[in-house]
Amino acid sequence: MNDARLNDDANERGSAQNHGASVGLTADKITIRGGIPLVGRIEVKGAKNLVTKAMVAALLGETPSVLKDVPNISDVRIVRGLLEVHGVKVTEGAEPGDLILDPVDVESAHFAAIDAHAGSSRIPILFCGPLLHRLGEAFIPDLGGCRIGDRPIDFHLEVLRKFGAVVEKQPNGIRMSAPNGLKGAKLELPYPSVGATEQVLLTAVRADGLTELKGAAIEPEIMDLINILQKMGAIITVDTDRVIRIEGVERLLGYNHRALFDRNEAASWAAAALATDGDIFVGGARQPEMITFLNVFRKVGGAFDICDDGIRFYHPGGDLKPVIIETDVHPGFMTDWQQPLVIALTKAHGTSIVHETVYEQRFGFVDALVEMGATIQIHKECLGGHPCRFGQRNFNHSAVITGPTQLHGADIVVPDLRGGFSHLIAALSAEGTSTVSNVGIISRGYENFIGKLRLLGADFDLEG
Protein backbone atom coordinates (compact mmCIF):
# COMPACT_ATOMS: atom_id res chain seq x y z
CA MET A 1 0.00 0.00 0.00
CA ASN A 2 1.14 3.51 -0.79
CA ASP A 3 1.49 5.27 2.56
CA ALA A 4 2.91 8.43 1.01
CA ARG A 5 -0.60 9.59 0.13
CA LEU A 6 -1.85 9.41 3.69
CA ASN A 7 -1.36 12.49 5.77
CA ASP A 8 -3.97 11.77 8.41
CA ASP A 9 -2.13 8.84 9.96
CA ALA A 10 -1.16 11.12 12.80
CA ASN A 11 -4.62 10.92 14.31
CA GLU A 12 -4.27 7.20 14.91
CA ARG A 13 -1.12 7.91 16.89
CA GLY A 14 -2.82 10.58 18.91
CA SER A 15 -0.86 13.62 17.78
CA ALA A 16 -2.44 17.07 17.50
CA GLN A 17 -4.99 17.60 14.79
CA ASN A 18 -5.54 20.48 12.48
CA HIS A 19 -9.24 20.87 11.86
CA GLY A 20 -8.70 23.80 9.58
CA ALA A 21 -6.44 21.99 7.16
CA SER A 22 -7.01 19.02 4.93
CA VAL A 23 -8.82 16.14 6.52
CA GLY A 24 -6.11 14.02 5.07
CA LEU A 25 -7.28 12.26 1.97
CA THR A 26 -5.43 13.44 -1.10
CA ALA A 27 -6.36 10.40 -3.17
CA ASP A 28 -9.82 10.01 -4.63
CA LYS A 29 -9.65 6.42 -5.78
CA ILE A 30 -8.82 3.21 -3.91
CA THR A 31 -7.92 -0.09 -5.47
CA ILE A 32 -8.91 -2.80 -3.01
CA ARG A 33 -7.92 -6.44 -3.13
CA GLY A 34 -10.84 -8.04 -1.31
CA GLY A 35 -11.39 -11.21 0.65
CA ILE A 36 -9.27 -10.36 3.68
CA PRO A 37 -11.07 -10.33 7.06
CA LEU A 38 -10.73 -6.97 8.82
CA VAL A 39 -9.21 -7.61 12.24
CA GLY A 40 -7.98 -5.21 14.91
CA ARG A 41 -8.90 -2.23 17.03
CA ILE A 42 -9.91 1.25 15.93
CA GLU A 43 -11.27 4.23 17.90
CA VAL A 44 -14.30 6.39 17.18
CA LYS A 45 -14.54 9.98 18.36
CA GLY A 46 -17.51 12.34 18.73
CA ALA A 47 -20.56 11.93 16.49
CA LYS A 48 -20.53 13.95 13.26
CA ASN A 49 -24.24 14.58 13.77
CA LEU A 50 -23.68 16.06 17.24
CA VAL A 51 -20.30 17.75 17.01
CA THR A 52 -21.26 20.03 14.12
CA LYS A 53 -24.38 21.20 16.00
CA ALA A 54 -22.45 21.60 19.26
CA MET A 55 -20.05 23.91 17.41
CA VAL A 56 -23.02 26.04 16.28
CA ALA A 57 -24.37 26.11 19.88
CA ALA A 58 -21.13 27.83 20.96
CA LEU A 59 -22.41 30.93 19.08
CA LEU A 60 -25.06 31.34 21.77
CA GLY A 61 -22.59 31.67 24.66
CA GLU A 62 -21.14 34.88 26.04
CA THR A 63 -17.91 33.06 26.92
CA PRO A 64 -15.76 30.45 25.09
CA SER A 65 -16.79 26.80 24.85
CA VAL A 66 -14.60 23.69 24.88
CA LEU A 67 -15.71 20.70 22.82
CA LYS A 68 -13.82 17.42 23.25
CA ASP A 69 -13.44 14.38 20.99
CA VAL A 70 -14.03 16.36 17.81
CA PRO A 71 -13.22 14.13 14.81
CA ASN A 72 -11.07 15.42 11.98
CA ILE A 73 -13.69 15.19 9.21
CA SER A 74 -14.59 17.61 6.46
CA ASP A 75 -18.03 18.47 7.89
CA VAL A 76 -16.24 19.78 11.01
CA ARG A 77 -13.90 21.78 8.79
CA ILE A 78 -16.86 23.36 7.00
CA VAL A 79 -18.57 24.40 10.25
CA ARG A 80 -15.30 25.74 11.58
CA GLY A 81 -14.91 27.87 8.44
CA LEU A 82 -18.47 29.18 8.78
CA LEU A 83 -17.92 30.06 12.45
CA GLU A 84 -14.67 31.82 11.60
CA VAL A 85 -16.25 34.00 8.89
CA HIS A 86 -18.71 35.08 11.59
CA GLY A 87 -15.89 36.16 13.87
CA VAL A 88 -15.71 33.10 16.14
CA LYS A 89 -12.11 32.26 17.12
CA VAL A 90 -11.58 28.51 16.81
CA THR A 91 -8.40 26.96 18.18
CA GLU A 92 -7.19 23.48 19.09
CA GLY A 93 -6.99 22.68 22.80
CA ALA A 94 -4.46 20.72 24.82
CA GLU A 95 -5.70 17.23 23.98
CA PRO A 96 -6.08 15.86 20.44
CA GLY A 97 -9.70 16.44 19.39
CA ASP A 98 -10.26 19.45 21.70
CA LEU A 99 -11.68 22.56 20.05
CA ILE A 100 -11.99 25.91 21.79
CA LEU A 101 -14.70 28.14 20.30
CA ASP A 102 -14.66 31.79 21.32
CA PRO A 103 -17.78 33.67 20.14
CA VAL A 104 -17.10 36.95 21.92
CA ASP A 105 -16.54 38.93 18.70
CA VAL A 106 -19.34 37.49 16.56
CA GLU A 107 -20.03 39.64 13.49
CA SER A 108 -22.05 39.54 10.28
CA ALA A 109 -20.41 37.79 7.37
CA HIS A 110 -20.65 38.62 3.68
CA PHE A 111 -22.99 36.40 1.61
CA ALA A 112 -20.12 35.38 -0.64
CA ALA A 113 -17.94 34.28 2.29
CA ILE A 114 -20.73 32.18 3.78
CA ASP A 115 -21.46 30.64 0.42
CA ALA A 116 -17.80 29.82 -0.17
CA HIS A 117 -17.45 28.11 3.22
CA ALA A 118 -20.75 26.25 3.27
CA GLY A 119 -19.55 23.72 0.69
CA SER A 120 -21.87 20.74 0.48
CA SER A 121 -23.05 20.88 4.10
CA ARG A 122 -26.60 21.32 5.39
CA ILE A 123 -25.42 22.74 8.71
CA PRO A 124 -25.69 26.46 7.69
CA ILE A 125 -29.45 26.27 8.24
CA LEU A 126 -28.77 25.72 11.95
CA PHE A 127 -26.87 29.01 12.22
CA CYS A 128 -30.15 30.94 11.80
CA GLY A 129 -31.50 30.99 15.36
CA PRO A 130 -28.17 31.75 17.07
CA LEU A 131 -27.26 34.45 14.49
CA LEU A 132 -30.70 36.05 14.72
CA HIS A 133 -30.21 36.29 18.50
CA ARG A 134 -26.67 37.59 18.22
CA LEU A 135 -26.88 39.83 15.15
CA GLY A 136 -30.53 40.20 14.19
CA GLU A 137 -29.91 38.69 10.74
CA ALA A 138 -28.70 35.50 9.07
CA PHE A 139 -28.09 34.27 5.54
CA ILE A 140 -28.26 30.67 4.34
CA PRO A 141 -26.83 29.74 0.97
CA ASP A 142 -28.45 27.03 -1.15
CA LEU A 143 -27.84 23.84 0.82
CA GLY A 144 -26.03 20.65 -0.12
CA GLY A 145 -25.62 17.41 1.83
CA CYS A 146 -25.84 13.85 0.54
CA ARG A 147 -28.09 13.21 -2.45
CA ILE A 148 -30.46 10.84 -0.66
CA GLY A 149 -33.78 12.47 -1.43
CA ASP A 150 -35.20 15.95 -1.74
CA ARG A 151 -34.10 17.01 1.75
CA PRO A 152 -36.25 20.15 1.92
CA ILE A 153 -35.97 22.80 4.67
CA ASP A 154 -39.66 23.68 4.92
CA PHE A 155 -39.93 22.56 8.59
CA HIS A 156 -36.97 24.80 9.48
CA LEU A 157 -38.41 27.87 7.76
CA GLU A 158 -41.84 27.27 9.24
CA VAL A 159 -40.58 27.10 12.85
CA LEU A 160 -38.30 30.10 12.39
CA ARG A 161 -41.26 32.13 11.09
CA LYS A 162 -43.28 31.11 14.15
CA PHE A 163 -40.50 32.43 16.38
CA GLY A 164 -40.92 35.77 14.56
CA ALA A 165 -38.19 35.58 11.92
CA VAL A 166 -38.78 37.30 8.60
CA VAL A 167 -37.72 34.95 5.81
CA GLU A 168 -36.84 36.41 2.39
CA LYS A 169 -35.93 34.14 -0.52
CA GLN A 170 -33.13 35.60 -2.63
CA PRO A 171 -31.55 34.30 -5.85
CA ASN A 172 -28.57 32.65 -4.13
CA GLY A 173 -30.12 31.67 -0.80
CA ILE A 174 -32.33 32.90 2.02
CA ARG A 175 -31.97 36.03 4.15
CA MET A 176 -33.53 36.18 7.59
CA SER A 177 -34.05 38.97 10.04
CA ALA A 178 -35.74 39.39 13.40
CA PRO A 179 -36.73 43.07 13.64
CA ASN A 180 -38.78 42.47 16.80
CA GLY A 181 -36.59 39.76 18.38
CA LEU A 182 -37.59 36.08 18.62
CA LYS A 183 -40.44 34.91 20.85
CA GLY A 184 -41.24 31.45 22.23
CA ALA A 185 -43.90 29.58 20.24
CA LYS A 186 -46.18 26.53 20.24
CA LEU A 187 -44.83 24.28 17.51
CA GLU A 188 -45.57 20.87 16.06
CA LEU A 189 -43.45 19.05 13.49
CA PRO A 190 -45.25 16.99 10.83
CA TYR A 191 -42.39 14.43 11.08
CA PRO A 192 -39.80 14.07 13.89
CA SER A 193 -37.03 15.74 11.90
CA VAL A 194 -33.61 15.74 13.57
CA GLY A 195 -32.53 19.03 12.00
CA ALA A 196 -35.79 20.86 12.64
CA THR A 197 -35.77 19.75 16.30
CA GLU A 198 -32.22 21.09 16.62
CA GLN A 199 -33.36 24.31 14.94
CA VAL A 200 -36.07 24.73 17.58
CA LEU A 201 -33.66 24.00 20.45
CA LEU A 202 -30.98 26.40 19.20
CA THR A 203 -33.55 29.15 18.69
CA ALA A 204 -35.86 28.66 21.69
CA VAL A 205 -33.17 28.68 24.39
CA ARG A 206 -32.71 32.46 23.97
CA ALA A 207 -36.19 33.36 22.69
CA ASP A 208 -38.48 35.40 24.88
CA GLY A 209 -40.85 33.11 26.83
CA LEU A 210 -41.88 29.46 26.60
CA THR A 211 -41.61 27.20 23.56
CA GLU A 212 -43.44 23.89 23.30
CA LEU A 213 -42.41 21.50 20.54
CA LYS A 214 -44.61 18.51 19.74
CA GLY A 215 -43.46 15.73 17.41
CA ALA A 216 -39.79 16.28 18.27
CA ALA A 217 -36.97 13.94 17.27
CA ILE A 218 -35.30 12.34 20.31
CA GLU A 219 -32.12 10.87 18.81
CA PRO A 220 -29.21 10.47 21.28
CA GLU A 221 -27.36 13.24 19.41
CA ILE A 222 -30.29 15.57 20.18
CA MET A 223 -30.21 14.56 23.85
CA ASP A 224 -26.50 15.35 23.91
CA LEU A 225 -27.19 18.77 22.36
CA ILE A 226 -29.70 19.30 25.18
CA ASN A 227 -26.96 18.31 27.67
CA ILE A 228 -24.73 20.99 26.15
CA LEU A 229 -27.44 23.68 26.17
CA GLN A 230 -28.26 22.88 29.80
CA LYS A 231 -24.56 23.29 30.67
CA MET A 232 -24.78 26.74 29.00
CA GLY A 233 -27.70 27.78 31.21
CA ALA A 234 -30.77 26.70 29.20
CA ILE A 235 -33.95 25.28 30.76
CA ILE A 236 -35.22 22.36 28.67
CA THR A 237 -37.69 19.63 29.66
CA VAL A 238 -38.10 16.47 27.61
CA ASP A 239 -41.57 15.05 28.22
CA THR A 240 -43.05 11.76 27.11
CA ASP A 241 -44.54 11.44 23.62
CA ARG A 242 -41.94 13.58 21.82
CA VAL A 243 -42.80 16.85 23.57
CA ILE A 244 -39.95 19.23 24.43
CA ARG A 245 -40.49 22.42 26.45
CA ILE A 246 -37.93 25.21 26.51
CA GLU A 247 -38.04 28.26 28.80
CA GLY A 248 -36.08 31.03 27.12
CA VAL A 249 -33.32 32.64 29.20
CA GLU A 250 -31.60 36.04 28.91
CA ARG A 251 -28.05 34.80 28.69
CA LEU A 252 -26.04 31.65 28.07
CA LEU A 253 -22.39 30.97 28.84
CA GLY A 254 -19.86 28.72 27.12
CA TYR A 255 -19.79 24.96 27.78
CA ASN A 256 -17.19 22.28 28.41
CA HIS A 257 -18.32 19.00 26.91
CA ARG A 258 -17.06 15.65 25.66
CA ALA A 259 -19.13 14.74 22.57
CA LEU A 260 -21.22 11.60 22.40
CA PHE A 261 -19.43 8.89 20.35
CA ASP A 262 -20.31 8.38 16.69
CA ARG A 263 -22.72 5.44 16.71
CA ASN A 264 -23.07 5.61 12.91
CA GLU A 265 -19.36 5.12 12.47
CA ALA A 266 -19.37 2.32 15.05
CA ALA A 267 -22.22 0.54 13.22
CA SER A 268 -20.36 0.93 9.93
CA TRP A 269 -17.24 -0.80 11.26
CA ALA A 270 -19.45 -3.48 12.85
CA ALA A 271 -21.02 -4.14 9.44
CA ALA A 272 -17.53 -4.28 7.90
CA ALA A 273 -16.47 -6.90 10.47
CA LEU A 274 -19.49 -9.05 9.67
CA ALA A 275 -19.25 -8.80 5.88
CA THR A 276 -15.52 -9.60 5.81
CA ASP A 277 -15.70 -12.48 8.36
CA GLY A 278 -13.64 -10.18 10.56
CA ASP A 279 -13.29 -9.11 14.18
CA ILE A 280 -13.16 -5.38 14.99
CA PHE A 281 -12.96 -3.76 18.42
CA VAL A 282 -14.52 -0.29 18.17
CA GLY A 283 -13.01 1.75 20.99
CA GLY A 284 -15.37 4.43 22.33
CA ALA A 285 -18.60 2.64 21.22
CA ARG A 286 -21.28 2.24 23.87
CA GLN A 287 -24.27 -0.05 24.19
CA PRO A 288 -27.15 2.28 25.23
CA GLU A 289 -27.19 4.28 21.96
CA MET A 290 -26.81 1.13 19.83
CA ILE A 291 -29.36 -1.26 21.34
CA THR A 292 -31.52 -1.43 18.21
CA PHE A 293 -28.49 -1.96 15.97
CA LEU A 294 -27.10 -4.68 18.25
CA ASN A 295 -30.38 -6.61 18.15
CA VAL A 296 -30.39 -6.67 14.35
CA PHE A 297 -26.64 -7.44 14.20
CA ARG A 298 -27.26 -10.49 16.40
CA LYS A 299 -30.30 -11.61 14.37
CA VAL A 300 -28.22 -11.52 11.17
CA GLY A 301 -25.67 -13.80 12.86
CA GLY A 302 -23.09 -11.32 14.12
CA ALA A 303 -21.64 -11.47 17.62
CA PHE A 304 -20.52 -8.69 19.96
CA ASP A 305 -18.91 -8.25 23.36
CA ILE A 306 -19.71 -5.09 25.28
CA CYS A 307 -16.67 -3.80 27.20
CA ASP A 308 -16.04 -0.74 29.36
CA ASP A 309 -13.99 0.98 26.66
CA GLY A 310 -15.81 -0.13 23.51
CA ILE A 311 -17.58 -2.94 21.69
CA ARG A 312 -16.02 -5.92 19.88
CA PHE A 313 -17.99 -6.87 16.75
CA TYR A 314 -17.22 -10.15 14.97
CA HIS A 315 -18.40 -12.94 12.70
CA PRO A 316 -18.61 -15.97 15.01
CA GLY A 317 -18.75 -18.49 12.13
CA GLY A 318 -21.83 -20.20 10.70
CA ASP A 319 -24.29 -18.92 8.12
CA LEU A 320 -25.63 -15.37 8.19
CA LYS A 321 -29.43 -15.14 8.38
CA PRO A 322 -31.87 -12.91 6.46
CA VAL A 323 -33.78 -10.15 8.29
CA ILE A 324 -36.55 -7.65 7.72
CA ILE A 325 -35.50 -4.11 8.61
CA GLU A 326 -37.58 -0.95 8.58
CA THR A 327 -35.56 2.18 9.14
CA ASP A 328 -37.12 4.71 11.49
CA VAL A 329 -36.51 7.63 13.80
CA HIS A 330 -35.03 6.86 17.23
CA PRO A 331 -35.45 4.45 18.92
CA GLY A 332 -35.95 2.62 15.63
CA PHE A 333 -33.29 1.26 13.29
CA MET A 334 -31.41 4.29 11.94
CA THR A 335 -31.44 4.99 8.23
CA ASP A 336 -27.65 5.55 8.40
CA TRP A 337 -27.13 1.93 9.46
CA GLN A 338 -28.92 0.23 6.59
CA GLN A 339 -26.43 0.91 3.80
CA PRO A 340 -23.37 -0.68 5.46
CA LEU A 341 -25.44 -3.63 6.72
CA VAL A 342 -26.86 -4.44 3.27
CA ILE A 343 -23.47 -5.89 2.27
CA ALA A 344 -23.70 -8.51 5.03
CA LEU A 345 -27.28 -9.25 3.90
CA THR A 346 -26.01 -10.18 0.41
CA LYS A 347 -24.19 -13.02 2.21
CA ALA A 348 -27.16 -14.15 4.33
CA HIS A 349 -28.91 -17.42 3.42
CA GLY A 350 -32.38 -16.32 2.29
CA THR A 351 -34.32 -13.19 1.45
CA SER A 352 -33.94 -9.96 3.44
CA ILE A 353 -36.07 -6.85 3.13
CA VAL A 354 -34.97 -3.29 3.90
CA HIS A 355 -37.84 -0.78 3.99
CA GLU A 356 -36.40 2.76 4.06
CA THR A 357 -38.92 5.10 5.70
CA VAL A 358 -36.75 8.14 6.51
CA TYR A 359 -35.38 9.12 3.07
CA GLU A 360 -37.26 8.47 -0.15
CA GLN A 361 -34.14 7.84 -2.21
CA ARG A 362 -31.49 6.00 -0.24
CA PHE A 363 -30.86 2.99 -2.47
CA GLY A 364 -28.70 4.71 -5.09
CA PHE A 365 -25.74 2.70 -3.81
CA VAL A 366 -27.32 -0.62 -4.77
CA ASP A 367 -26.62 -0.51 -8.55
CA ALA A 368 -22.91 -0.96 -7.90
CA LEU A 369 -23.59 -3.94 -5.64
CA VAL A 370 -25.67 -5.60 -8.37
CA GLU A 371 -22.75 -5.04 -10.75
CA MET A 372 -20.60 -6.87 -8.19
CA GLY A 373 -22.93 -9.87 -8.25
CA ALA A 374 -25.51 -9.08 -5.54
CA THR A 375 -29.16 -10.02 -6.12
CA ILE A 376 -31.09 -6.93 -5.03
CA GLN A 377 -34.40 -5.64 -6.33
CA ILE A 378 -35.76 -2.23 -5.49
CA HIS A 379 -39.51 -1.66 -5.15
CA LYS A 380 -41.84 1.31 -4.87
CA GLU A 381 -44.13 -0.50 -2.42
CA CYS A 382 -43.76 -0.43 1.37
CA LEU A 383 -42.46 -3.98 1.84
CA GLY A 384 -41.53 -4.04 5.49
CA GLY A 385 -45.02 -4.55 6.90
CA HIS A 386 -45.93 -0.98 7.86
CA PRO A 387 -47.06 1.55 5.27
CA CYS A 388 -44.86 4.67 5.36
CA ARG A 389 -45.26 8.21 3.97
CA PHE A 390 -43.42 7.17 0.76
CA GLY A 391 -45.94 4.45 -0.20
CA GLN A 392 -48.13 5.22 -3.25
CA ARG A 393 -45.73 8.02 -4.19
CA ASN A 394 -43.50 6.34 -6.74
CA PHE A 395 -40.37 6.31 -4.58
CA ASN A 396 -38.02 3.33 -4.87
CA HIS A 397 -37.72 2.82 -1.13
CA SER A 398 -37.85 -0.94 -0.43
CA ALA A 399 -35.03 -3.39 -1.20
CA VAL A 400 -35.27 -7.17 -1.47
CA ILE A 401 -31.88 -8.83 -1.06
CA THR A 402 -31.51 -12.51 -1.89
CA GLY A 403 -28.46 -14.42 -0.74
CA PRO A 404 -26.04 -15.84 -0.33
CA THR A 405 -24.00 -14.32 -3.12
CA GLN A 406 -20.24 -13.94 -3.40
CA LEU A 407 -19.48 -10.40 -4.55
CA HIS A 408 -16.76 -10.02 -7.18
CA GLY A 409 -14.50 -7.02 -7.83
CA ALA A 410 -15.71 -4.12 -10.01
CA ASP A 411 -15.05 -0.45 -10.74
CA ILE A 412 -17.55 1.49 -8.66
CA VAL A 413 -18.23 5.13 -7.83
CA VAL A 414 -19.23 6.35 -4.36
CA PRO A 415 -22.64 8.08 -4.48
CA ASP A 416 -22.97 9.48 -0.92
CA LEU A 417 -21.44 9.23 2.54
CA ARG A 418 -23.02 6.05 3.96
CA GLY A 419 -23.44 4.47 0.51
CA GLY A 420 -19.74 5.17 0.02
CA PHE A 421 -18.74 3.32 3.16
CA SER A 422 -20.93 0.41 2.08
CA HIS A 423 -19.09 0.38 -1.26
CA LEU A 424 -15.82 0.11 0.62
CA ILE A 425 -17.19 -2.85 2.60
CA ALA A 426 -18.42 -4.46 -0.63
CA ALA A 427 -14.97 -4.16 -2.20
CA LEU A 428 -13.27 -5.44 0.97
CA SER A 429 -15.49 -8.51 1.09
CA ALA A 430 -15.46 -9.21 -2.67
CA GLU A 431 -13.37 -11.79 -4.50
CA GLY A 432 -10.74 -10.05 -6.62
CA THR A 433 -9.83 -6.41 -7.15
CA SER A 434 -12.18 -3.41 -7.08
CA THR A 435 -11.55 0.25 -7.81
CA VAL A 436 -13.67 2.58 -5.70
CA SER A 437 -13.73 6.20 -6.97
CA ASN A 438 -14.94 9.44 -5.38
CA VAL A 439 -13.90 8.23 -1.91
CA GLY A 440 -13.27 11.83 -0.81
CA ILE A 441 -16.97 12.02 0.18
CA ILE A 442 -16.31 9.44 2.88
CA SER A 443 -14.03 11.94 4.68
CA ARG A 444 -17.16 14.01 5.40
CA GLY A 445 -18.06 11.62 8.20
CA TYR A 446 -15.34 8.99 8.78
CA GLU A 447 -12.19 10.25 10.44
CA ASN A 448 -9.01 8.77 9.01
CA PHE A 449 -10.83 5.83 7.44
CA ILE A 450 -7.80 5.07 5.28
CA GLY A 451 -5.54 4.78 8.31
CA LYS A 452 -8.16 2.66 10.07
CA LEU A 453 -8.45 0.30 7.07
CA ARG A 454 -4.69 -0.08 7.15
CA LEU A 455 -4.72 -0.84 10.88
CA LEU A 456 -7.34 -3.53 10.25
CA GLY A 457 -5.20 -5.28 7.64
CA ALA A 458 -6.99 -4.27 4.42
CA ASP A 459 -4.98 -4.67 1.21
CA PHE A 460 -5.26 -1.56 -0.99
CA ASP A 461 -3.53 1.20 -2.97
CA LEU A 462 -4.52 4.84 -3.28
CA GLU A 463 -4.61 6.67 -6.60
CA GLY A 464 -4.80 10.34 -7.63
Ligand code: EPU
Ligand atom coordinates in the same frame (compact mmCIF):
# COMPACT_ATOMS: atom_id res chain seq x y z
N1 EPU B 1 -37.64 16.82 6.15
C1 EPU B 1 -38.57 17.62 5.51
N2 EPU B 1 -38.50 18.98 5.72
C2 EPU B 1 -37.55 19.55 6.52
C3 EPU B 1 -36.62 18.72 7.19
C4 EPU B 1 -36.68 17.34 6.97
O1 EPU B 1 -39.42 17.13 4.78
O2 EPU B 1 -37.55 20.79 6.67
C5 EPU B 1 -37.66 15.35 5.91
C6 EPU B 1 -36.40 14.90 5.16
O3 EPU B 1 -36.51 15.11 3.77
C7 EPU B 1 -36.31 13.44 5.54
C8 EPU B 1 -36.88 13.43 6.96
O4 EPU B 1 -37.60 14.66 7.13
O5 EPU B 1 -37.13 12.68 4.70
C9 EPU B 1 -35.84 13.31 8.05
O6 EPU B 1 -34.90 14.35 7.92
P1 EPU B 1 -34.14 14.97 9.19
O7 EPU B 1 -34.44 16.41 9.25
O8 EPU B 1 -34.45 14.13 10.38
O9 EPU B 1 -32.64 14.75 8.78
P2 EPU B 1 -31.45 15.77 8.85
O10 EPU B 1 -31.48 16.54 10.10
O11 EPU B 1 -31.33 16.49 7.56
C10 EPU B 1 -29.84 14.18 10.17
C11 EPU B 1 -28.50 13.61 9.90
C12 EPU B 1 -28.61 12.51 8.86
C13 EPU B 1 -29.55 11.44 9.39
C14 EPU B 1 -30.90 12.06 9.72
C15 EPU B 1 -31.87 11.06 10.33
C16 EPU B 1 -27.05 15.47 10.30
C17 EPU B 1 -26.10 16.47 9.75
N3 EPU B 1 -27.61 14.65 9.42
O12 EPU B 1 -30.25 14.75 8.92
O13 EPU B 1 -27.32 11.96 8.72
O14 EPU B 1 -29.70 10.43 8.43
O15 EPU B 1 -30.74 13.16 10.62
O16 EPU B 1 -31.36 10.54 11.52
O17 EPU B 1 -27.26 15.39 11.50
C18 EPU B 1 -25.52 10.99 7.60
O18 EPU B 1 -24.91 11.14 8.67
O19 EPU B 1 -25.09 10.35 6.62
C19 EPU B 1 -26.84 11.58 7.49
C20 EPU B 1 -27.49 11.72 6.33
